[in-house]
Amino acid sequence: xxxxxxxxxxxxxxxxxxxxxxxxxxxxxxxxxxxxxxxxxxxxxxxxxxxxxxxxxxxxxxxxxxxxxxxxxxxxxxxxxxxxxxxxxxxxxxxxxxxxxxxxxxxxxxxxxxxxxxxxxxxxxxxxxxxxxxxxxxxxxxxxxxxxxxxxxxxxxxxxxxxxxxxxxxxxxxxxxxxxxxxxxxxxxxxxxxxxxxxxxxxxxxxxxxxxxxxxxxxxxxxxxxxxxxxxxxxxxxxxxxxxxxxxxxxxxxxxxxxxxxxxxxxxxxxxxxxxxxxxxxxxxxxxxxxxxxxxxxxxxxxx
Amino acid sequence: xxxxxxxxxxxxxxxxxxxxxxxxxxxxxxxxxxxxxxxxxxxxxxxxxxxxxxxxxxxxxxxxxxxxxxxxxxxxxxxxxxxxxxxxxxxxxxxxxxxxxxxxxxxxxxxxxxxxxxxxxxxxxxxxxxxxxxxxxxxxxxxxxxxxxxxxxxxxxxxxxxxxxxxxxxxxxxxxxxxxxxxxxxxxxxxxxxxxxxxxxxxxxxxxxxxxxxxxxxxxxxxxxxxxxxxxxxxxxxxxxxxxxxxxxxxxxxxxxxxxxxxxxxxxxxxxxxxxxxxxxxxxxxxxxxxxxxxxxxxxxxxxxxxxxxxxxxxxxxxxxxxxxxxxxxxxxxxxxxxxxxxxxxxxxxxxxxxxxxxxxxxxxxxxxxxxxxxxxxxxxxxxxxxxxxxxxxxxxxxxxxxxxxxxxxxxxxxxxxxxxxxxxxxxxxxxxxxxxxxxxxxxxxxxxxxxxxxxxxxxxxxxxxxxxxxxxxxxxxxxxxxxxxxxxxxxxxxxxxxxxxxxxxxxxxxxxxxxxxxxxxxxxxxxxxxxxxxxxxxxxxxxxxxxxxxxxxxxxxxxxxxxxxxxxxxxxxxxxxxxxxxxx
Numbered sequence: 005x006x007x008x009x010x011x012x013x014x015x016x017x018x019x020x021x022x023x024x025x026x027x028x029x030x031x032x033x034x035x036x037x038x039x040x041x042x043x044x045x046x047x048x049x050x051x052x053x054x055x056x057x058x059x060x061x062x063x064x065x066x067x068x069x070x071x072x073x074x075x076x077x078x079x080x081x082x083x084x085x086x087x088x089x090x091x092x093x094x095x096x097x098x099x100x101x102x103x104x105x106x107x108x109x110x111x112x113x114x115x116x117x118x119x120x121x122x123x124x125x126x127x128x129x130x131x132x133x134x135x136x137x138x139x140x141x142x143x144x145x146x147x148x149x150x151x152x153x154x155x156x157x158x159x160x161x162x163x164x165x166x167x168x169x170x171x172x173x174x175x176x177x178x179x180x181x182x183x184x185x186x187x188x189x190x191x192x193x194x195x196x197x198x199x200x201x202x203x204x205x206x207x208x209x210x211x212x213x214x215x216x217x218x219x220x221x222x223x224x225x226x227x228x229x230x231x232x233x234x235x236x237x238x239x240x241x242x243x244x245x246x247x248x249x250x251x252x253x254x255x256x257x258x259x260x261x262x263x264x265x266x267x268x269x270x271x272x273x274x275x276x277x278x279x280x281x282x283x284x285x286x287x288x289x290x291x292x293x294x295x296x297x298x299x300x301x302x303x304x305x306x307x308x
Numbered sequence: 309x310x311x312x313x314x315x316x317x318x319x320x321x322x323x324x325x326x327x328x329x330x331x332x333x334x335x336x337x338x339x340x341x342x343x344x345x346x347x348x349x350x351x352x353x354x355x356x357x358x359x360x361x362x363x364x365x366x367x368x369x370x371x372x373x374x375x376x377x378x379x380x381x382x383x384x385x386x387x388x389x390x391x392x393x394x395x396x397x398x399x400x401x402x403x404x405x406x407x408x409x410x411x412x413x414x415x416x417x418x419x420x421x422x423x424x425x426x427x428x429x430x431x432x433x434x435x436x437x438x439x440x441x442x443x444x445x446x447x448x449x450x451x452x453x454x455x456x457x458x459x460x461x462x463x464x465x466x467x468x469x470x471x472x473x474x475x476x477x478x479x480x481x482x483x484x485x486x487x488x489x490x491x492x493x494x495x496x497x498x499x500x501x502x503x504x505x506x507x508x509x510x511x512x513x514x515x516x517x518x519x520x521x522x523x524x525x526x527x528x529x530x531x532x533x534x535x536x537x538x539x540x541x542x543x544x545x546x547x548x549x550x551x552x553x554x555x556x557x558x559x560x561x562x563x564x565x566x567x568x569x570x571x572x573x574x575x576x577x578x579x580x581x582x583x584x585x586x587x588x589x590x591x592x593x594x595x596x597x598x599x600x601x602x603x604x605x606x607x608x609x610x611x612x613x614x615x616x617x618x619x620x621x622x623x624x625x626x627x628x629x630x631x632x633x634x635x636x637x638x639x640x641x642x643x644x645x646x647x648x649x650x651x652x653x654x655x656x657x658x659x660x661x662x663x664x665x666x667x668x669x670x671x672x673x674x675x676x677x678x679x680x681x682x683x684x685x686x687x688x689x690x691x692x693x694x695x696x697x698x699x700x701x702x703x704x705x706x707x708x709x710x711x712x713x714x715x716x717x718x719x720x721x722x723x724x725x726x727x728x729x730x731x732x733x734x735x736x737x738x739x740x741x742x743x744x745x746x747x748x749x750x751x752x753x754x755x756x757x758x759x760x761x762x763x764x765x766x767x768x769x770x771x772x773x774x775x776x777x778x779x780x781x782x783x784x785x786x787x788x789x790x791x792x793x794x795x796x797x798x799x800x801x802x803x804x805x806x807x808x809x810x811x812x813x814x815x816x817x818x819x820x821x822x823x824x825x826x827x828x829x830x831x832x833x834x835x836x837x838x839x840x841x842x843x844x845x846x847x848x849x850x851x852x853x854x855x856x857x858x859x860x861x862x863x864x865x866x867x868x869x870x871x872x873x874x875x876x877x878x879x880x881x882x883x884x885x886x887x888x889x890x891x892x893x
Contacts, residue, residue, distance in 0.1 A: 199708035206667055207723055207775065208696025211689075218711050225713070 046297045049290035056287050059106035069100035071257050080273045090275040092265065098275060102283050105257035109284075112172050112258070113239035117231055119177030120238070121184055125224070128188025132196060132223070133215065143189070146182045154179030154241060155248070162250040169258075172251050176241045180234065187230060191223035198222075232295035236288030243284050259284050330500055330532050331357040331380070334394035338375050340387055350376055351556045355549075359500065362523075362533040364547035364564070366540060366579070368790040372556040373536050377503050380534070381420050382410035398500065416446045419494030423506040428490060429478040435489040436462075436474025442496035461492040465522050483655075484515030491522055495531075502526055505536040512654035513819060517861035520545050538791060540583060541820070541863040544568055552576050568865065582795035583865060584824030586847060592802075593795030593824075608778055608809045614642035615680055615811050616699070616779050621665055622674035623658075635661045636672070637835035643779065646809040650826030650843065652816060652858075658835035659815045663781050666813055667701055668692055680778060697725045697775035704784035706764040710756040716742075716767055717752040723774030741770040745800060762793035769800065773808075781813045786821060798825060819862045823847045831855050 059066055069087075075095035083090040089098040131142040158175035165171045195201065196219055204214045239259070245251050246260025247267070254265055259280045266276025338350040350372040357363050367373040378384050380397070382405060395402040398417065405413070414420065422428040429438055439458045443449065449457065462470035465488040478486050487507065494502060504523060508516040523546060527533050537543050543550060543564070550567045552560040552575065560573040571577045582593050608615075623636040636658045643649045653659050664670045666677055668685050677685040680698055703709040710719055720738045728734045739749055745766040756764055765785065772780050782801070786794040802825065804810060816822050822829060822843075829846040831839040831854065838852045850856045 199703060199705065200711045202669060203701065203703070203709045203771075204722070205669060206696065206699075206701045207771075208693045209722075210693065221713060222711065 042297075046293055049293035049297075052286055052290035053294060056106050056110065059103045060110045061107075063100075063104045063106065067097070067100040067103045069097035071096060071100040071104040072255060073097075080269065082273070083275055089279045090273065092273070092276055093269055098262075098279055101257035101262060102259065102280055105259050105262060105280070106283075108169055108252060108256060108258040109239055109242070109260070109287075110235075112169060112176065112242040113235040115169075115173040116176035116180065116238040116242065117234040119173060120180035120234070121227065121231055123177070123181040124184030124188050125227075127181070127185040129192055129220070129223070131185070131189045132192025133219070139189075142185075146185050149178075149182040155245065158245045158250055167250055167253050169252055172242050172245055175245065176238050179241065180238060184227075184230065184234070188223065188227065191226060192219060195219045195222045226299075229295050229299040232298060233292055236291035236295075239284060240288055243280075328358050329356045330359050330398055331355075332394055332396045333380075334392060336376065336379060336392040336395060337390070338372070338379055338384060339389045339391075340385075342387065346389065349556050350379075353551075353553070353556075353558045355551055355558070355561060357501070357532050357534065359532050360527060360530045361548050362527050362535060362546045364535045364537060364543040364550045365553055366537060366543055366550055367553035368538055368792060370555070371553040373553050374505055376553070377420075377505055377534060377536050380501075380503060381414050381418050382407075383414075383420070412446075415442050415494075415499065416497045417499050417501065419497070419499040419502045421491055421494045421502065421504040421507050423509055429486060431478055434475050434477055435481065435486070438489065439474075439493045439496055442493045446497055448497065457496070458492075461496055462489070464525075465489075465492045465495075466518060467492070482515075483511055484518060487511060487515070487519055488522060491519070495526060499531070501532045501534065503534045503536070506538070507535070508542060509537075509539070512817065513858055514654065514861045516542070517863075520863070539863075540568075540580060540791075541865040544865045545863045552579070579791060580865070582791045583820060584795070584798055584818075585820040585865070586823045586844070588824050589843075592799050594792065594799050608645050611645055613644075613681060614678075615645045616643040616666060616813065617641075617678045618662075618666060618675070619677075620675035621662065621672045621677070623661055623665060623670065624673050635835050636665065638675075639830075639832070639835070639837050640675070641830055641837075641840065643811050643813055645778065645811055646805065647827045648805065648812040648814050648825055650814045650816065650822035650829045651832060652819060652822045652829060653832035654817060654858075656834075657832040659817075659832055660783055661835075662832070663701075663783050663813065663815055666779075667699060667781055698777055699779045699781065700772040700775060700777040701781045701783065702765070702768050702772050702785045704787050706761075706768040707756050709768060710764075712756065714755065715752065716747075716754055716756075716759075719756075719767060719771055720752075720774065723771040725775035741773055744773060744804065745770045746796075761789055762796060765789060765793075765797050766800070769797070769804070773804070773810075777810065779811045779813060781815075783815045784817070785814075787816065787818065794821070801825065819847065819858065831858070 055066075063071075073096060075091070078087070078091050078095040079093055081087055081091040081095070087097050087099065089102065091097055092101070127142050127146065131139045131146075134142070154176070157179050158172070161171050161175045165174075198218075201214055201218055204218055205211075209217075242251060242258075243260030243263060246258060247263045249264055251260045251264070252258040254261060262280035263277060266273065266280070269276050333356065334354045336350060336353045337348060339346045339348040341347050353372075353376055355363060365373045365376060375384060379390055379395075380402070382402070384390060390403070392403060397413070429435065436458050439461055440454050443454045443457060448454065458474060459470045462473060467473050467485055467488050473481065473485065473489075478489075481489065491504075491507070494504075502523070507523065508519050511519060520542065523533060523535070527546065533546065535543060535546055547564040550560075550562060550564050551558055552567075552573065554575055560567060560571065560576045562572070567576065568580070571580055578595060581588075584593060618639060618641050621636050621639045622634065624632040625635050626632055639658070639662055641649060651659050651662060661670065665672050665685065668677065668687075672685055676683065679695065682695075684692070684695070714722075717738065720741060721734060724734060724737060728737050738752070742749065742751065747763065747766050747770065751759065751763065751767075756767070759767065768785075785801075786797050789797060798821065801812065805812065812825070814822065814825055826843045828841060829839075829843045830837055831846060831852070833854050839846050839850065839855045846855060847859060850859050
């Protein structure tokens with residue numbers, strides 16, 4: 005009875021694993037997993053956002069210049085060591101103006117997103133949970149709003165209430181609400197028909213408590229990310245409105261207002277358009293990058 | 309002298325026969341990932357296959373069976389590393405193959421049938437085109453010749469009216485026809501080897517029988533066949549040799565008859581024992597022995613009064629064509645305390661709708677349900693809510709039935725019935741419930757996603773037990789689970805019933821499971837009850853033609869001769885890989 009081949013066969017251990025030995029013991033620097041998962045781009049975006057948040061709260065920390073100090077001896081200076089982004093037609097330091105403008109711009113972005121999202125949540129939840137009449141009326145209404153150009157809406161508001169930060173917030177907020185509302189309604193519908201809502205019904209929980217404990221929080225969760233993306237978007241919208249001269253009146257250093265003010269000097273002083281434009285682009289891009297990163301983190305992990 | 313096989317390599321079955329063998333695999337290893345994070349998932353697997361032979365690779369999820377099969381057609385994916393001492397097909401060395409070579413091989417020499425026909429077929433392309441492409445890619449024949457060949461192939465795999473079907477798109481075809489179209493595409497070039505990865509898993513029982521018949525015919529035509537499956541009964545229909553895989557290793561490799569009659573490896577033995585069937589009624593399926601008995605939980609007294617009674621239920625739904633479809637058509641049944649009523653039927657037979665009617669999550673269009681002797685369906689939800697504790701539910705997919713934000717503790721707190729007002733009482737009760745289903749207090753802080761499939765279903769059972777129900781509706785509770793986990797869950801349900809005298813309304817498409825667990829069985833087809841009675845009467849001596857067809861299509865596993873009476877409660881587990889996932893978790 006030959007038991008040899010079997011024994012020999014069993015002896016074939018695990019030599020030469022394909023493509024290198026798995027689990028080879030190389031010492032590793034102990035970096036927490038959540039840190040290792042952050043890409044350099046995301047880290048950079050985080051730094052940019054942090055920078056502008058500081059600018060929003062304590063702008064004096066980031067610049068020694070006074071954004072409103074007129075200096076007629078130094079008008080329209082190109083970028084140099086003393087004025088790294090140059091000066092405007094009244095000799096004000098452009099870098100300082102952008103830093104001080106962060107407060108209004110970010111406020112408009114946050115405020116408009118919050119307003120838009122607030123309206124959207126109200127409408128979306130009502131449409132998602134209401135009967136088919138409520139849903140029908142809200143959904144059609146939202147579609148009409150969609151068809152309405154946001155700039156026209158802003159024009160209307162400025163005409164009625166005059167240009168101000170509040171007007172701009174309301175205009176952008178109303179303009180972005182329909183898109184969010186649709187999203188909220190979709191989320192609510194998906195959660196409403198989910199297995200765990202049915203399981204909660206089968207356990208005998210009242211509908212109100214199911215809405216409060218399951219439907220609302222689960223439908224809202226993805227919106228955190230959407231809001232991050234939305235703030236950048238709102239700032240871009242607001243800048244567009246301000247560029248048309250419908251935003252915050254001068255001498256405010258709000259970014260869109262800076263763009264509008266520089267328009268007349270574009271042939272002499274390119275930096276008056278490029279620098280505020282860069283601020284808007286860099287900030288929105290960074291927020292978007294962070295938002296996408298959050299999205300992957302949250303929805304890749306928990307949301308299945 | 310025993311009939312022990314003479315192995316060639318690890319677990320090898322017979323001496324390799326280079327002149328005859330179509331496929332020779334020796335010491336195959338597959339790993340995934342980059343250099344540093346390389347994980348090997350197949351650790352040295354060897355087998356060989358001759359024309360006309362069928363090799364079945366059997367294993368549970370994560371065993372590496374599908375990866376092994378995909379290696380043979382070069383579809384392991386970008387970040388994989390394949391190594392072997394020998395990987396030969398028809399005398400050609402597959403290890404040296406480039407993408408071009410693989411494309412020439414796939415379809416022409418090796419046909420690959422994927423698991424899910426709905427996903428594997430292009431939704432917008434007529435199935436005839438799909439089959440035609442398999443021929444066109446390899447430059448076979450003229451357009452007219454190919455058209456004739458497509459029809460011939462469809463005829464061959466048993467698709468009725470091939471000329472009509474060829475112009476239809478996958479969504480217009482039933483699951484069985486789609487799977488057969490996929491087989492037709494795989495065998496279009498008349499490949500010498502056909503690999504079928506779980507070809508019948510998503511299919512109804514009767515359709516499964518038809519598909520297996522097709523594969524059987526291919527084998528009879530002299531084709532070599534590799535069948536990947538988790539289902540030993542299916543495998544026993546076709547296989548000449550069976551390879552049992554676990555965690556990337558080949559544990560047992562033997563002729564089918566020998567493997568089923570005298571399984572040598574403890575894992576194989578347990579895998580065979582774990583299959584529920586008519587023979588396993590009243591016996592345990594898993595080697596896991598429950599430690600805990602129940603604390604204060606009360607057992608319901610048996611009585612002849614039905615605890616759940618459905619009378620002439622009707623339910624219509626508006627179909628896509630605007631016409632009403634009767635989904636539940638005159639269904640009546642009675643469920644007594646402590647009894648299990650099995651509802652069996654194929655997809656679309658109205659089982660789940662019946663369950664939702666019983667749970668009063670839907671109101672019937674006709675007829676009514678009584679629960680514990682009182683009216684139940686048709687009441688306002690406000691009135692029903694107080695009594696919902698009497699009936700609870702376990703779903704097929706536990707994950708989607710849990711709020712993803714919640715931990716096990718929150719899920720359990722939510723499910724407690726009345727009378728647990730202070731914190732200590734609640735905590736004690738939750739600990740008790742977890743113990744009943746074999747979970748640890750350590751699981752309390754986890755979220756459903758962090759649990760294994762079996763653990764999730766245990767949490768679902770614990771939640772269902774929370775309100776101390778008289779009836780639990782189990783809607784396909786084990787269909788998504790591996791055989792060994794299924795065995796544990798079925799054992800758990802049986803134990804709980806014995807101790808609590810709770811009733812089950814148990815829904816499944818799997819006749820073996822239904823026969824194993826049910827006292828009485830209700831067979832549904834097209835929303836109607838076709839047969840109702842004692843489980844043995846219905847499933848061993850069926851009267852209705854539909855039930856007969858269903859029973860006939862069930863692949864029956866030739867079991868090892870029992871050496872004595874089937875033990876109730878098996879001996880503690882022996883050495884070998886863990887069959888329970890608890891150890892892996």
